[in-house]
Amino acid sequence: MKFPDFQLTDKIAIVTGASKGLGYGVALAMADAGAHVVVTSRDIERAQPVATEIQEMGRESLPLALEVCSLDSIEAMVGAALDRFGRIDILVNNAGINIPEPALEVSEEHWDRLMDINLKGLFFCSQKVGTVMVRQGQGKIINVGSQMGFVGGKLRAAYCASKGGVVQLTKVLAIEWAKHGVNVNGVAPTFLRTPFTAHMFEDATFYDEVVANIPLGRVGEVEDVLGAVVFLASPASDLITGTTMLVDGGWTAW
Numbered sequence: 504m505k506f507p508d509f510q511l512t513d514k515i516a517i518v519t520g521a522s523k524g525l526g527y528g529v530a531l532a533m534a535d536a537g538a539h540v541v542v543t544s545r546d547i548e549r550a551q552p553v554a555t556e557i558q559e560m561g562r563e564s565l566p567l568a569l570e571v572c573s574l575d576s577i578e579a580m581v582g583a584a585l586d587r588f589g590r591i592d593i594l595v596n597n598a599g600i601n602i603p604e605p606a607l608e609v610s611e612e613h614w615d616r617l618m619d620i621n622l623k624g625l626f627f628c629s630q631k632v633g634t635v636m637v638r639q640g641q642g643k644i645i646n647v648g649s650q651m652g653f654v655g656g657k658l659r660a661a662y663c664a665s666k667g668g669v670v671q672l673t674k675v676l677a678i679e680w681a682k683h684g685v686n687v688n689g690v691a692p693t694f695l696r697t698p699f700t701a702h703m704f705e706d707a708t709f710y711d712e713v714v715a716n717i718p719l720g721r722v723g724e725v726e727d728v729l730g731a732v733v734f735l736a737s738p739a740s741d742l743i744t745g746t747t748m749l750v751d752g753g754w755t756a757w
Contacts, residue, residue, distance in 0.1 A: 507739035512537035515588040516736065517580075519569060519628060520598030522549035524697035525647065528725035529595050529732050534562040536733050538593065541584045543569035563588075571598045571624025574631075581631045590639055593736045594632040596625045597647045599665075601699075606660040614661045621665035622672070629676055629687070637683040645735045646673050646689040650751040653691065666691075670747050677745030688735045689747035693754050695723040718753030 516533040520526040522544035533540050534557040542557065542564055544550040550566035557564035565587050570576040584591055599621045602613045629644055636642025651659055652666035669689060677687040694700060694713050704710045704722070713722060731748050734740055749755055 509737045509739050510537050511736055514538040514592040515590055516593035517541040517584060518595045518597055519543050521553055524699055525725050526597040527553055528729055529597060532729040532733050534560045539563040541565045543567050543580060545570055572619045574627055577627050577631050591632055591635050592642055594644045596628055601662045603658040609661055617661040617665050622668045633680060636685045641684040643736045644687045645732055648689045648691040648747055650691050650693050650754050653755050673747055674745045681744055686744040688743060690728060690731045691747050691749045692728045693723050693751035695725055716754050
């Protein structure tokens, strides 16, 4: 009997949008499980402290600037990661934004910005890294989606559309790359406490509305999602592909 292996010892992981919030937590969780981590951010100065923290944990880390809307930037990031480590075992597509506003007020600029980062950027990061993984004959890609990829949310027309696209794209990539030993999955968190959401939770009415929709009775913490990401990156998930794991406190179970 072979028991589950949740370790990522000496794996090479890339985490996009890793300077703070969920991406920061994921980068540290990858290192805690044994991986060496490429830490990316739009501003490399923001990536450096995370990389330093990972190095202090005894792992190697490479901070890189990445603009996920730019194919040239993605290609440069992947090239630098390969130059340093020679392979890529794990990609966590975490970079994303939200611009809450009524559907009647969504501008073309805001729509395009959300789609460029949340969906287009995620796809082309997956494509460039997927090319490496297909050549290697192995790899794990984890796309950070949202419960809003499964249910609607007021003031989130563009965001829900982008995250619904992430769920479907995860399935397609999983189907196409399975024969090459590449697993593609996603995680879909509920509302989390992060630097991005802190101002929203200052609104007591909004906070109460959110919690009322979560059967477990609380908003999520970054730590609540890390186990799912590490699991999907680990050998314990080798027979799982094309799925998006909801980490939503029961929101979508209503």
